[in-house]
Amino acid sequence: MMTTLLVAKQIMMTLYSKYEVYITPLLKFILAFITLLLINARVGYMDSIDKITVVLIVALMCSFMPMNFIVVVSAVFILLHLYAFSLECAAVVGVGFLLMFLLYLRFSPKDTLVVVLMPVCFAMKIPYVIPLAVGLVGTPASAVSVACGVIAYYMIHYVAQNASVIAAMADEETAAKFRFIIDGLLNNKEMVITIAAFAITVIMVYLIRRLSIDYAWTIAMVAGVVVNIMVLLIGDLMFDTNVALLGLIFGHIVALLLTTVLQFFVFHVDYSRTEKVQFEDDEYYYYVKAVPKVVVSRPQKKVKQINSQRSKTVQRTRSNH
Amino acid sequence: MLNEKRVILMTKMASYEANDGRKNVAIGNYFRSDYIGWQVLKSIISATIAFVVVFGMYVFYNFETFMTDIYKMDLWEFARNILSYYLWTVGIYAVISYIVYTVRYNAAVKSLKVYHMNLRRLADMYKQ
Numbered sequence: 250m251m252t253t254l255l256v257a258k259q260i261m262m263t264l265y266s267k268y269e270v271y272i273t274p275l276l277k278f279i280l281a282f283i284t285l286l287l288i289n290a291r292v293g294y295m296d297s298i299d300k301i302t303v304v305l306i307v308a309l310m311c312s313f314m315p316m317n318f319i320v321v322v323s324a325v326f327i328l329l330h331l332y333a334f335s336l337e338c339a340a341v342v343g344v345g346f347l348l349m350f351l352l353y354l355r356f357s358p359k360d361t362l363v364v365v366l367m368p369v370c371f372a373m374k375i376p377y378v379i380p381l382a383v384g385l386v387g388t389p390a391s392a393v394s395v396a397c398g399v400i401a402y403y404m405i406h407y408v409a410q411n412a413s414v415i416a417a418m419a420d421e422e423t424a425a426k427f428r429f430i431i432d433g434l435l436n437n438k439e440m441v442i443t444i445a446a447f448a449i450t451v452i453m454v455y456l457i458r459r460l461s462i463d464y465a466w467t468i469a470m471v472a473g474v475v476v477n478i479m480v481l482l483i484g485d486l487m488f489d490t491n492v493a494l495l496g497l498i499f500g501h502i503v504a505l506l507l508t509t510v511l512q513f514f515v516f517h518v519d520y521s522r523t524e525k526v527q528f529e530d531d532e533y534y535y536y537v538k539a540v541p542k543v544v545v546s547r548p549q550k551k552v553k554q555i556n557s558q559r560s561k562t563v564q565r566t567r568s569n570h
Numbered sequence: 571m572l573n574e575k576r577v578i579l580m581t582k583m584a585s586y587e588a589n590d591g592r593k594n595v596a597i598g599n600y601f602r603s604d605y606i607g608w609q610v611l612k613s614i615i616s617a618t619i620a621f622v623v624v625f626g627m628y629v630f631y632n633f634e635t636f637m638t639d640i641y642k643m644d645l646w647e648f649a650r651n652i653l654s655y656y657l658w659t660v661g662i663y664a665v666i667s668y669i670v671y672t673v674r675y676n677a678a679v680k681s682l683k684v685y686h687m688n689l690r691r692l693a694d695m696y697k698q
Binding site: 347348356427526 | 572577580581584588616619620623624631633634663670
């Protein structure tokens with residue numbers, strides 16, 4: 250079983266290094282497509298961008314742009330939808346995004362993706378994967394990225410949940426609408442507890458996985474899950490946030506399984522890419538394609554012939570270049 | 571005649587320049603104090619914009635209170651409080667920026683050391 254998995258991992262590495270030029274844009278396209286679809290499903294107030302054709306075109310654009318372009322496009326989509334719904338909502342959420350960008354994201358553009366993945370995972374009901382995964386591959390500072398992602402999700406969630414109340418308020422009550430939205434966001438205990446739980450989990454997982462002990466990564470994941478559940482339950486006891494215990498435990502088991510899969514196939518693997526570089530010296534122009542060496546040792550296959558009178562065993566060994 | 575060792579070294583260096591090295595080479599072009607000072611200045615500008623935006627939100631949120639109390643308020647005291655909040659916010663943010671960019675500069679210089687060593691090796695190969 251383990252050998253099969255290891256071989257699968259090797260094959261994935263080979264495939265990735267061979268077709269990296271197609272796989273990376275495809276993954277970016279899928280992420281952008283899912284993100285924009287989820288945004289449209291949740292706050293699709295502007296009809297002109299709430300169309301599958303628009304989503305497809307923008308997702309295609311994202312596939313050829315840097316990863317952070319997905320973040321910008323998602324933010325623009327959200328703000329346009331909210332602007333179509335209510336100017337006050339767009340203003341408050343826009344200020345939230347601006348503060349995140351000015352104060353944190355310009356420091357660590359690599360972490361920006363977490364801010365998109367967090368709401369996506371919330372929408373797909375697997376939010377607990379993110380703090381575990383980020384703790385395994387990130388730094389303690391990534392806790393801030395996770396917090397930004399949680400805030401982004403709860404801002405959209407709050408507006409979507411209270412859309413009817415906000416819509417019922419008269420247009421003249423701009424200040425009242427504004428206060429209603431800000432009060433709702435600042436007094437959201439569930440958001441505060443989630444941020445605290447996820448931040449503690451990220452730091453905890455990071456600290457444990459760096460210990461020089463056997464199975465540090467597995468221990469870190471399990472400890473992260475336990476800590477996350479504990480903090481969320483303590484928060485529930487303190488602020489009465491109505492956490493569903495069964496859902497919480499089931500969600501964490503799923504998160505643990507998903508993170509284990511990620512750890513095996515993504516985090517522990519060096520997906521070295523094929524590099525194409527150009528340089529020159531006094532004599533030549535060099536156009537070099539550097540292909541990473543990947544040695545795939547597949548298990549030996551035994552082919553037994555039973556239809557002929559004398560059965561023989563043929564052993565074949567394949568090696569991939 | 572192509573020198574295989576030289577091509578391998580040049581390929582590795584070109585790959586570094588195209589990926590991780592791009593940022594480090596850009597950082598390495600600055601003097602330490604220039605780089606950190608410039609980044610901290612950018613942080614101060616960011617923090618100032620963020621503070622102005624948050625203050626604008628605060629004023630709009632409490633607009634009615636401000637309108638009714640504007641003549642009763644000690645405006646000097648209010649301005650002093652706002653200024654002290656501003657200085658604290660920007661000060662703390664600048665210190666954090668200073669630490670982050672100092673660490674980044676040191677890491678970039680360390681990484682560039684290997685790159686410069688490879689450059690010297692390459693130069694030696696050409697001399698041979």
